[in-house]
Amino acid sequence: MALPSPLDADAPTWPEIRQGVRDLCARLPGSYWRDKDRERAYPKEFVDALTEAGYLACLIPEAYGGSGLPLSAAAAILEEVHKSGGNGAACHAQMYTMGTLLRHGSEDQRRAYLPGIARGELRLQAFGVSEPDAGSDTLSIKTTAVRDGDDYVIQGQKIWTSRAEHSDLMLLLARTTPKDRVEKRSRGLSVFLIDLRQHIGRGVEIQPIRTMINHATTQVFLDDLRVPVSALVGEPDRGFAYILDGMNAERVLIAAECIGDGRWFVDQARRYASDRTVFDSPIGAKQGVQFPIARAYAQVEAADLMVQQAAQRFERGQPCGKTANMAKLLASEAAWQAGDTCLQTFGGYGFAEDYDVERKFRETRLYQVAPVSTNLILAYLGEHVLGMPRST
Ligand SMILES: Cc1cc2nc3c(=O)[nH]c(=O)nc-3n(C[C@H](O)[C@H](O)[C@H](O)COP(=O)(O)OP(=O)(O)OC[C@H]3O[C@@H](n4cnc5c(N)ncnc54)[C@H](O)[C@@H]3O)c2cc1C
Numbered sequence: 225m226a227l228p229s230p231l232d233a234d235a236p237t238w239p240e241i242r243q244g245v246r247d248l249c250a251r252l253p254g255s256y257w258r259d260k261d262r263e264r265a266y267p268k269e270f271v272d273a274l275t276e277a278g279y280l281a282c283l284i285p286e287a288y289g290g291s292g293l294p295l296s297a298a299a300a301i302l303e304e305v306h307k308s309g310g311n312g313a314a315c316h317a318q319m320y321t322m323g324t325l326l327r328h329g330s331e332d333q334r335r336a337y338l339p340g341i342a343r344g345e346l347r348l349q350a351f352g353v354s355e356p357d358a359g360s361d362t363l364s365i366k367t368t369a370v371r372d373g374d375d376y377v378i379q380g381q382k383i384w385t386s387r388a389e390h391s392d393l394m395l396l397l398a399r400t401t402p403k404d405r406v407e408k409r410s411r412g413l414s415v416f417l418i419d420l421r422q423h424i425g426r427g428v429e430i431q432p433i434r435t436m437i438n439h440a441t442t443q444v445f446l447d448d449l450r451v452p453v454s455a456l457v458g459e460p461d462r463g464f465a466y467i468l469d470g471m472n473a474e475r476v477l478i479a480a481e482c483i484g485d486g487r488w489f490v491d492q493a494r495r496y497a498s499d500r501t502v503f504d505s506p507i508g509a510k511q512g513v514q515f516p517i518a519r520a521y522a523q524v525e526a527a528d529l530m531v532q533q534a535a536q537r538f539e540r541g542q543p544c545g546k547t548a549n550m551a552k553l554l555a556s557e558a559a560w561q562a563g564d565t566c567l568q569t570f571g572g573y574g575f576a577e578d579y580d581v582e583r584k585f586r587e588t589r590l591y592q593v594a595p596v597s598t599n600l601i602l603a604y605l606g607e608h609v610l611g612m613p614r615s616t
Pocket residue numbers: 350351352353354358359360361383384385386387435439441590593594595596597598599600603615616
């Protein structure tokens with residue numbers, strides 16, 4: 225019996241875009257992603273195809289050459305990529321880093337970069353926030369940018385700057401006023417748009433970090449990097465607010481990827497459980513196998529409601545820190561639970577590379593750590609939503 229496919233929301237958003245992404249992803253099957261994973265190679269063909277189809281420019285306004293779609297369209301694109309068995313991490317950052325430039329950059333900066341990004345000639349894939357000593361405490365970053373005439377001189381080190389080797393531009397957070405001289409804790413940091421093409425080997429050194437997933441992540445060393453004042457995005461010392469704004473979009477998009485992962489795991493698990501027969505009946509007829517899959521399905525669908533709500537609030541310009549954080553928390557946990565259930569359903573075969581389950585299992589685990597770890601979301605909810613004392 226052909227299984228029905230109830231693995232979409234009842235009324236999926238952006239059905240035509242979803243179909244287009246599904247068609248594109250069908251050209252890049254599991255074997256494509258497995259090969260890239262094995263070699264830790266950048267999925268260039270996938271990124272090129274997504275760029276050529278215009279999906280990576282979906283959030284760029286039409287005035288700058290994009291399609292001017294709202295966040296829910298970008299979420300639908302990334303969800304479909306993950307639901308097809310692929311992974312959007314090779315390029316998803318362009319969707320949310322671009323927002324910082326769009327909302328806080330000058331008109332000159334927007335005109336200089338956004339049309340090129342929309343045409344796919346320029347890549348803005350790198351987001352340099354994390355540092356080795358600061359960890360989740362972003363306000364403690366040590367990279368400094370000191371004004372010197374018409375330039376800023378930047379000194380420091382970033383870690384986990386994903387895709388830096390595959391990006392022309394990097395959005396960088398650096399301290400412009402020392403921590404003990406700011407009136408508010410969140411002030412004193414600034415955002416810069418660094419043109420990596422001009423600076424690699426001249427103030428910027430990139431070192432890849434090999435990880436348990438194929439993520440093209442790196443360390444970036446900034447040594448007397450001299451950039452013009454025109455590289456500053458928005459006003460000096462206000463950069464933390466600018467990146468927080470982009471981080472809500474990031475949380476929603478990552479959560480949508482988790483929903484895609486969760487739906488992929490549930491689909492794989494239900495198909496396998498319906499086919500695989502041991503002890504004379506399909507394993508899916510055994511409650512010990514069927515019920516965890518049904519539970520994983522319910523959890524993914526529930527998380528998706530929060531993702532949709534967060535995207536809507538972002539699109540309407542309403543405060544969305546609470547919903548964006550909850551969407552990321554619930555979706556990443558639902559995806560992980562679905563992944564664990566899927567692996568268990570496949571038994572030994574779940575560990576074999578050919579089924580893609582072990583790859584997706586590794587990939588979806590990241591989202592409880594990055595871009596923000598689960599504990600930090602819980603701390604945010606505890607303090608800022610529930611009004612409890614600040615967690616230390
Ligand atoms: C593959 C990958 C790609 C990444 N890509 C990027 C990128 O492109 N750009 C970028 O800037 N960063 C990136 N990151 C960094 C990512 O955002 C950080 O790893 C994440 O924010 C956690 O920081 P940390 O690793 O320093 O962990 P830490 O802050 O050291 O935390 C370690 C553990 O302690 C817990 N913890 C810390 N503080 C508290 C607290 N106050 N209360 C309770 N628990 C706490 C955390 O939850 C975590 O489990 C990436 C990371 C990875 C692994």
